[in-house]
Amino acid sequence: MALRFHKMHGLGNDFVVIDAREQAVTMTDGLARALSDRKTGIGCDQLILIEPSAVATAKMRIFNADGGEVESCGNATRCVVSLLGGEATVETLGGLLDGRTIGGTVSVDLIEPRFDWDAIPLAYAMDTARMPVGWDELTDPVGVNVGNPHVVFFVDDVDAVPLDILGPQIETDPLFPARINVNIAQVVGPNHLKMRTFERGVGLTRACGTGACATGVAAIRRGLMKGPVTIDMPGGTLVIDWAPGRPVNMAGPATHVFTAEADISAFQ
Numbered sequence: 001m002a003l004r005f006h007k008m009h010g011l012g013n014d015f016v017v018i019d020a021r022e023q024a025v026t027m028t029d030g031l032a033r034a035l036s037d038r039k040t041g042i043g044c045d046q047l048i049l050i051e052p053s054a055v056a057t058a059k060m061r062i063f064n065a066d067g068g069e070v071e072s073c074g075n076a077t078r079c080v081v082s083l084l085g086g087e088a089t090v091e092t093l094g095g096l097l098d099g100r101t102i103g104g105t106v107s108v109d110l111i112e113p114r115f116d117w118d119a120i121p122l123a124y125a126m127d128t129a130r131m132p133v134g135w136d137e138l139t140d141p142v143g144v145n146v147g148n149p150h151v152v153f154f155v156d157d158v159d160a161v162p163l164d165i166l167g168p169q170i171e172t173d174p175l176f177p178a179r180i181n182v183n184i185a186q187v188v189g190p191n192h193l194k195m196r197t198f199e200r201g202v203g204l205t206r207a208c209g210t211g212a213c214a215t216g217v218a219a220i221r222r223g224l225m226k227g228p229v230t231i232d233m234p235g236g237t238l239v240i241d242w243a244p245g246r247p248v249n250m251a252g253p254a255t256h257v258f259t260a261e262a263d264i265s266a267f268q
């Protein structure tokens, strides 16, 4: 079966984007995992499917590298908005997301963040502004759902944290019944953060759009700063804006690397 796909990325968080409105594609967790594999497949952090929508410009389905379908993906949303002509409403499991292109930057409104323990979700009630939990040097995090679940730890030096070791422990802790995206952040200036993410279902990525949104919201909610917040990740910088009662906004680049066609019958 010939499959046409776009290889894209948002600050190095990379995607295989398949437009299922123009070709018949039956995506399964197994096929998503196989295509995402960097050694035996095409290779990406997330596999993205564009489908028709009755309520938006298009529907976007998101499959992590482990094959699991999830609610939201900020960097991929910018890529899909740019593919759809630079202005679009994108339907996801995490909500309807409005995006527009301003200069070379794609700006997307995610949802209004949710902080209730059972909206993160957590396995039991606790204050999500200062969660009384810890894993080695990572303690006292903020829990927030921006369409998908995130925990945010503030640390003195993000580069000194063994996130490759602590990330998987936290991601799969029973406290998080849907697992969790793990973010660590360091204040490097007024309204300026440096952060790294261990993503649910993927691992360490060069950038995480929803992670940056969750981290910017967490810093503002903690009173560390006000929006807009500049956030530096290993793959580059996003600007996050939010105030209580509003959707969180993320602005940054979307890169279309190439379009190709592949015979994927070996995967079926």
Ligand SMILES: N[C@H](CCC[C@H](N)C(=O)O)C(=O)O
Binding pocket: 013, 045, 046, 062, 064, 070, 071, 072, 073, 074, 075, 076, 148, 149, 181, 199, 200, 201, 202, 207, 208, 209, 210, 211
């Ligand atoms: N790993 C995330 C999905 C992708 C998030 C990230 N790539 C982004 O840009 O938001 C999750 O399981 O919720």
